Amino acid sequence: MAKNSVIKLPNGVTIEITPDFKPEQINAIISSVIAGERFKPEKREREEVVRDPELIWHTSKKEKVAMFIRNYFSPTLWFSAKDLLEEQLQVVRSIVFGETSQIGTYLKRLYEEKFLERKTYGRLVKYKMNETFQNTYPRIPMEQMNSFIMSSIE
Numbered sequence: 324m325a326k327n328s329v330i331k332l333p334n335g336v337t338i339e340i341t342p343d344f345k346p347e348q349i350n351a352i353i354s355s356v357i358a359g360e361r362f363k364p365e366k367r368e369r370e371e372v373v374r375d376p377e378l379i380w381h382t383s384k385k386e387k388v389a390m391f392i393r394n395y396f397s398p399t400l401w402f403s404a405k406d407l408l409e410e411q412l413q414v415v416r417s418i419v420f421g422e423t424s425q426i427g428t429y430l431k432r433l434y435e436e437k438f439l440e441r442k443t444y445g446r447l448v449k450y451k452m453n454e455t456f457q458n459t460y461p462r463i464p465m466e467q468m469n470s471f472i473m474s475s476i477e
Contacts, residue, residue: 376463380471388420388429393460394468401449419475
């Protein structure tokens with residue numbers, strides 16, 4: 324796979340050229356550098372990528388937590404790590420994702436990766452899905468979700 328090319332100009336401006344740039348885009352970069360302006364690449368339409376739920380589930384515990392959130396919580400609901408643990412215990416009757424502190428770590432990572440919104444109330448931290456999260460993690464039929472969870476217990 325071709326790599327991006329990074330050019331650092333003497334004035335500190337960094338230009339990144341990706342392999343999918345068209346010749347006219349490269350010419351625009353060169354022209355703007357010569358003119359002393361910063362290049363602003365044209366915005367591309369976002370490509371919808373459908374991710375395989377089974378592959379997501381078997382990637383990491385963080386991904387399992389994300390899939391659980393997507394399928395068991397409403398997109399408008401603010402929830403804490405404790406809320407997620409309680410919902411997990413209600414659904415599975417055992418701990419799959421870890422205790423509250425581990426779940427809190429996964430939620431924090433999802434927040435840092437810009438998948439969740441976060442509010443703090445003193446020591447209480449609440450999270451909510453954002454649009455990126457909803458587009459990245461698919462909702463799946465509950466039967467399929469439950470079979471994923473049960474496979475994690477065995």
